Amino acid sequence: MAGLEDLYREIILDHYRSPRNRGELDTPPANMTEGFNPLCGDEIRVYLELDGDTISEIRIGGQGCSISQSSASMMTTAVLGRTVDEARQVLKAFKAMMSIHQGDLDGDPPPGVTDGEEPISLGDLEALRGVVKFPVRIKCATLAWNTFDHGLDEISA
Amino acid sequence: MSASTSQTTTPLDAAAVKADFPLLQRSVNGSPIVYLDSGATSQKPRQVLKVIDTYYHEINANVHRGAYHIAELATSAMEQARAKVQRFIAAPSSSEIIFTKNATEAINLVAHSWGRANLSEGDVVLITGLEHHANIVPWHQLAAERGVEVRWIPLTDDGRLDLHDLDSLLEGVRLVALSSASNVLGTLTPVRELADAAHAVGALCLVDASQSVPHLPTDVTEWDCDFVAFTGHKMCGPTGIGVLWGRSELLEAMPPFMGGGEMILDVTMEGFTPNELPWKFEAGTPPIAQIIGLGAAVDYLDSIGMDSVRAHEMALTDYALRTLADRHGDDLLVHGPSAVADRGGVLSMCYRDIHPHDLSQVLDQRGVCVRAGHHCAKPLMRLLGVGATARASLYIYNDESDIDALSEALTEAGDFFAHQPA
Numbered sequence: 001m002a003g004l005e006d007l008y009r010e011i012i013l014d015h016y017r018s019p020r021n022r023g024e025l026d027t028p029p030a031n032m033t034e035g036f037n038p039l040c041g042d043e044i045r046v047y048l049e050l051d052g053d054t055i056s057e058i059r060i061g062g063q064g065c066s067i068s069q070s071s072a073s074m075m076t077t078a079v080l081g082r083t084v085d086e087a088r089q090v091l092k093a094f095k096a097m098m099s100i101h102q103g104d105l106d107g108d109p110p111p112g113v114t115d116g117e118e119p120i121s122l123g124d125l126e127a128l129r130g131v132v133k134f135p136v137r138i139k140c141a142t143l144a145w146n147t148f149d150h151g152l153d154e155i156s157a
Numbered sequence: 158m159s160a161s162t163s164q165t166t167t168p169l170d171a172a173a174v175k176a177d178f179p180l181l182q183r184s185v186n187g188s189p190i191v192y193l194d195s196g197a198t199s200q201k202p203r204q205v206l207k208v209i210d211t212y213y214h215e216i217n218a219n220v221h222r223g224a225y226h227i228a229e230l231a232t233s234a235m236e237q238a239r240a241k242v243q244r245f246i247a248a249p250s251s252s253e254i255i256f257t258k259n260a261t262e263a264i265n266l267v268a269h270s271w272g273r274a275n276l277s278e279g280d281v282v283l284i285t286g287l288e289h290h291a292n293i294v295p296w297h298q299l300a301a302e303r304g305v306e307v308r309w310i311p312l313t314d315d316g317r318l319d320l321h322d323l324d325s326l327l328e329g330v331r332l333v334a335l336s337s338a339s340n341v342l343g344t345l346t347p348v349r350e351l352a353d354a355a356h357a358v359g360a361l362c363l364v365d366a367s368q369s370v371p372h373l374p375t376d377v378t379e380w381d382c383d384f385v386a387f388t389g390h391k392m393c394g395p396t397g398i399g400v401l402w403g404r405s406e407l408l409e410a411m412p413p414f415m416g417g418g419e420m421i422l423d424v425t426m427e428g429f430t431p432n433e434l435p436w437k438f439e440a441g442t443p444p445i446a447q448i449i450g451l452g453a454a455v456d457y458l459d460s461i462g463m464d465s466v467r468a469h470e471m472a473l474t475d476y477a478l479r480t481l482a483d484r485h486g487d488d489l490l491v492h493g494p495s496a497v498a499d500r501g502g503v504l505s506m507c508y509r510d511i512h513p514h515d516l517s518q519v520l521d522q523r524g525v526c527v528r529a530g531h532h533c534a535k536p537l538m539r540l541l542g543v544g545a546t547a548r549a550s551l552y553i554y555n556d557e558s559d560i561d562a563l564s565e566a567l568t569e570a571g572d573f574f575a576h577q578p579a
Contacts, residue, residue, distance in 0.1 A: 041531035041544045063544050065514035
């Protein structure tokens with residue numbers, strides 16, 4: 001049985017209570033993308049600003065549960081200062097971690113994300129792995145990331 | 158609203174009722190299940206499960222087709238279920254009972270069939286701030302397609318309809334579409350008053366009764382409305398079956414919603430002749446087992462008596478509001494009307510600053526099932542100024558021990574988030 005401690009890891013609650021990079025950016029120069037979780041009403045705004053190819057500023061607005069808010073906060077620290085390509089790699093690795101494989105539900109580790117040679121290290125984001133055991137909450141954890149994904153597409157378009 | 162509870166009402170025996178529901182005997186996460194999400198769907202008594210099982214085991218056949226024994230039994234069982242539903246809501250005729258997939262389809266049927274035939278640019282559909290998306294989006298769709306205006310009846314601070322400006326709101330209105338009970342706040346609405354007001358300006362009145370038919374005696378002639386939509390799975394019946402009741406003369410004049418088998422009297426290479434009511438609106442093989450199961454659910458509720466159901470839920474709601482307030486004080490906010498007579502057993506809660514999703518997750522560890530989210534009523538959530546609530550909704554099988562378990566689990570949830578290292 002998946003216990004609450006699998007879901008509410010200490011670092012997740014830390015990011016929930018003290019969210020990093022919360023706020024807004026002027027648009028323009030920043031790009032703002034909105035995301036909704038139609039199941040629970042969580043709403044998020046991801047503000048992105050690039051310096052050349054590098055993500056120089058990122059801010060998160062909106063409201064949601066501890067999982068969506070902490071995931072958004074951790075995402076900002078994971079992608080700030082990275083190039084768009086690097087950020088997309090992190091995004092891909094995170095989404096792979098959040099996809100439900102039968103093995104996850106049985107307790108086996110999911111297949112590693114290699115994408116070429118070396119697996120991407122997700123660092124603190126690994127704390128969100130336990131969310132997969134609570135399938136209803138996966139959409140909470142991925143809301144910021146999907147919104148960020150759309151934001152990158154809008155900027156690149 | 159016939160919510161009165163006379164002295165002669167037989168008290169509901171909650172323990173006996175609970176024993177009828179096999180699912181309520183199970184445990185969740187090591188605790189006995191405490192099911193408080195009947196506003197989303199009710200559990201099913203063994204009497205209903207048995208009827209569905211027997212249908213498939215003994216009389217499964219398509220209806221209105223075969224002239225053989227089991228086909229006749231299946232057809233007869235289905236049409237008997239229609240008559241049971243008719244009596245349950247005091248409808249004048251069983252031919253006015255249209256079976257749909259759910260309440261959403263019932264409302265869409267009216268929007269597509271009656272709406273497209275009767276509404277045009279500038280016509281107004283008046284709905285309320287309490288509505289479920291099922292009674293909002295079909296009208297938004299007509300607005301986009303036809304230029305129909307969707308207008309809203311505002312709410313008072315405690316979540317009742319604000320009818321102060323009703324006369325001016327009714328200007329240009331062709332249809333008043335309202336829920337009889339809110340799925341978020343439990344608010345009971347003055348259906349008859351609004352039906353009368355609609356008729357006074359030449360408009361029709363549609364009632365989304367999904368949250369009241371399972372909980373209160375229903376009399377569509379007393380409401381004097383024109384359409385009523387509700388769903389089977391919230392009233393002890395199976396999923397996949399809903400009901401539209403409509404006045405015969407309106408249904409007769411309306412074009413069919415979907416085309417196919419069953420809904421025709423004749424089909425030629427040039428065209429078709431629609432079937433009579435109610436089959437005109439029931440294209441294709443109907444959900445036979447579900448219809449028969451709904452009939453069994455009606456029998457089950459009748460055996461308890463809807464006056465007793467309402468009396469039980471009022472008493473339990475009163476107990477819940479009092480004990481939760483006593484124990485949790487300002488930590489707990491329950492939205493909606495405070496008077497039990499004005500509401501059903503739906504408690505939309507905000508507890509401390511714990512997000513409803515997190516709250517319901519922790520409650521689940523104690524087997525307590527509540528719904529977290531916007532409850533398909535985003536305009537109402539915006540009026541309340543919240544993104545989500547945790548909703549406990551009561552039914553016939555709930556008793557004071559369920560409320561006590563909820564109350565205890567709330568305290569534990571508070572402790573869990575308070576004791577985490579910051």
